[in-house]
Amino acid sequence: MIVSDIKIDLELDCKGMFCPMPIVQLKKATKNMKPGQVLRLVATDPGSKRDVPAWADKTGNEILDSREEVKEFMFIIKVN
Amino acid sequence: MAIIVHSGTLDKLYPVFMLASTGGSMDMDVHLFFTFWGLNALKKGGMESAKLPGVMSLGTGMMKGKIKSVGVPSLPELLEMTRMTEKVTIYACSTTMAMMDVPKEQLIPEVDEIVGAASFLAIAMDADVQLFI
DSSP states (O other): OOGGGOOOSEEEEETTOOTTHHHHHHHHHHHTSOTTOEEEEEEOOTTHHHHHHHHHHHHTOEEEEEEEETTEEEEEEEOO | OEEEEOOOSHHHHHHHHHHHHHHHHTTOOEEEEEOGGGGGGGBTTTTTTOOOSGGGGGGHHHHHHHHHHTTOOOHHHHHHHHHHHTOEEEEEEHHHHHHTTOOGGGBOTTOOEEEOHHHHHHHHHTOSOEEEO
16 A cells, blocks of 8 residues: 555644643544544654554554654554 | 552652553553542642642742643643543542541542552552552
């Protein structure tokens, strides 16, 4: 699957937020999503680089793609 | 995750609620057992009036200002986030309530249960993460 072709169902902007906020927002957002839907998260907290994969691993959601740009971390997450 | 919340100072309550809100968001069952000074945080208005420990208490306002300026939520806001996850249970220690003359009516409505050590230990035995803060 080509990542750029993935349909994003929800954009979650967590720029400027620090731990634990991006994870709490992620939980809040995915709670109302259906299995198979896709969310894109952008965060600036350096902790999110490892925190978001840890969250996905424990909650059974799937990271389809992640990218690190200048002071920004982007994740595309499929909700299961 | 089972946490004994023994301290009621700002610097200790922050890690408690950061771990609880994150744990709940990670679908972990989180159990917070408030005892001794920790119980103060469960009194109405207690969370808002938590200070830094000892002589550092003078710097509480400055610390709260810094916390706010970087966009970190306040303790009451973090408490609300733990409720949102529906995975966090809050217990008040019955003995501490008696020792410190804190009747149930003085506690915030977020307190789920009033229990003793046996209840906490039964939970802690089955928890993968046990902390004392």
